[in-house]
Amino acid sequence: MLARIDGGAGSAAWRRPRVVLWAAVSVVALGFLIALEIAARGYGVPGPITAQAREVIFAPASGTVLYASMTLMLVVLTWRQRFLAVGAAIAIDLVFWLVRWAVGAEMMFGNGALWVTLGGAVIAVTRRTGRERALLLKGVGLALLLVAGRKTGYTWLLITSKTRPMVLDPYVAAADHALGNPSWVAGRIVEATGTVGAHVLDWVYVQLAVAAVIVALYQLRNVAAERRFPGHHLVRTFLVIGLLGPGIYMVFPVVGPIFAYGADGGQWALADLWPNTPPPVGTPQPMPFDEVTPRNCMPSLHTAWATAIFVHSRKGPLALRLLGTFWLITTLGATLGFGYHYGADIISGVVFTLTIDAAMRSFDRGWDRQGIQLVGYGAAVFVALLTSYRYLSVEMAGQPWVFGPLLVLATASVVYGYVRATRRWDRQAEPVRLPEPRREPQPELV
Structure with a gap:
């Protein structure tokens, strides 16, 4: 009886801070x-x-x-x-x-x-x-x-x-020369695939939430039986990406190549170059744009969400892993091939996602030294990427053989750190299997 009372009191004491936390989150969300x-x-x-x-x-x-x-x-x-x-x-x-x-x-x-x-x-x-x-x-x-x-x-x-009447597309377009102008390359590939390929990419791009729900349902499949939610799942990361991403839009407004350098930009476009001719490298300046087109390129949140789907599908069955891979590849094809994003947006979106997911994992399991280092390093790389796009874009365009590999290596270092840390955390979360007790041989009865 005492055990039940103590357990209930302890449970209530443990739940009280969580109730206060969720109440505070609800009030902030409503505001x-x-x-x-x-x-x-x-x-x-x-x-x-x-x-x-x-x-x-x-x-x-x-x-x-x-x-x-x-x-x-x-x-x-x-x-x-x-x-x-x-x-x-x-x-x-x-x-x-x-x-x-x-x-x-x-x-x-x-x-x-x-x-x-x-x-x-x-x-x-x-x-x-x-x-x-x-x-x-x-x-x-x-x-x-x-x-x-x-x-x-x-x-x-x-x-x-x-x-945000002024946008920074000329800076990102110049920096994209270091990556080989992937949006222009992908745009020509999509044009070559014809209507069918474009329709598939468009459907994947629009129905991103469907893939997210499929992966989330797999992760939450035992909620009804266990009567509780898992500590870390895709929906949490998905929502935090959507919450923080628009804040970056306000700091680094970009409309995308199909608007800044394509026919969709109308009179506001610098030139009608996308996807056939990469823009010439000059001295970038902020450019005015209309009050209708969203400044939603930096970072690419579609890439961020597709990366989250890919990461969270890795522990599922083969069909789910294939779905995550397919959605990531086709989302990258759509974001670049339709001229919605530059290559610089894509790698920023990957770093953005892995940093957020690492933070959500650490929040759930408790912050340790590796979690703090990984989140801090990912945030530093993300800030460094945006800073380099803004202030080193001319140098990046002039020396692509130097800055291109540096951008790829910076992104790869975050990916490596994330994979290494999450594998370690997963091993620590696995239940310890104790060896079975040794059975002594029984003497035969005569």
Whole structure:
């Protein structure tokens, strides 16, 4: 009896700081959403809260994302509850579809998934208690975070286009000479593949969240049985990347080669060179651009997210590892081949992701010397990359045989450090197998 009391008191004492932490995180997140809502309204467009609230009734922007988000909530439910939830979502969507068809409104699915997700929150508050309530609320929160992340991303992109009239594309384009102008090379390759190749890359680029949910579902497959979430999983890294990345956009605004050096830039483009002719090396200067195009290139968050998917798929079965590899390769092909990013954006995105994932792993398992060193080193390399693009771009273009290998080696050093550290952490996390006790031979009975 005393053991039960002590265990319960210890457990409660251990949970109390975590409750305070999550409460503080929730308050900060709500304040952040309200600030973005106010900023968006200042520019005459609905913010993330309004945009998400409209999707309860009106046609969603992406039904795929809403169903993918609902799927994350389903990991906390039993199989029977999952079938009921999916059936309810489909039934609600059918009703919405019939009504929209009857009144001639825009046709789209996804409302049912959002209704079921919000219904999970209502059930958790009204019908569940204790650990069951906390588990269901975590599942709902995970689903809504994915949806909210997409909405806040749109608002951030709007803010970058309105508040950063000057962009730094000439600097990045000059630095990209050290890497062989990979966007121009990939652009010509995509043009040579024709319509089919371009459609495949475009689908992969747009449906990045689908691959993330597939990998996350594998990592969270035992949540319902164990009644708890694992300490480190893809969704956490995915969300932190989306939270911190737009802040870098504000510091280093870049629109991308297809806008700065291509036909899509219209009158704002320096020239119509992409993807056939790399830009000449001159003296880079910040260039003005319109108030519509997002400054969302540095770092490449699509590359960052695809790298996170690749890293977190490594412990899965062969099919999942192949999926992660395919998504990373095709995402790189799309980001470069469509002219959305420079090569410099790509390597910065890789360093950005591995640093964040190492920090999330260290936060979960406890900070040790190797974790602190790895995160500090990754952050230093990331800052050094951006600084070199801004202040050494002419030298990088003039001596590509020196700076090209240096950029690759700097990125490779972060990759090596990450692989080495995570392998060590994984070995430490493996349960120790004690040898079986030796059995003494028994004397034969006569």
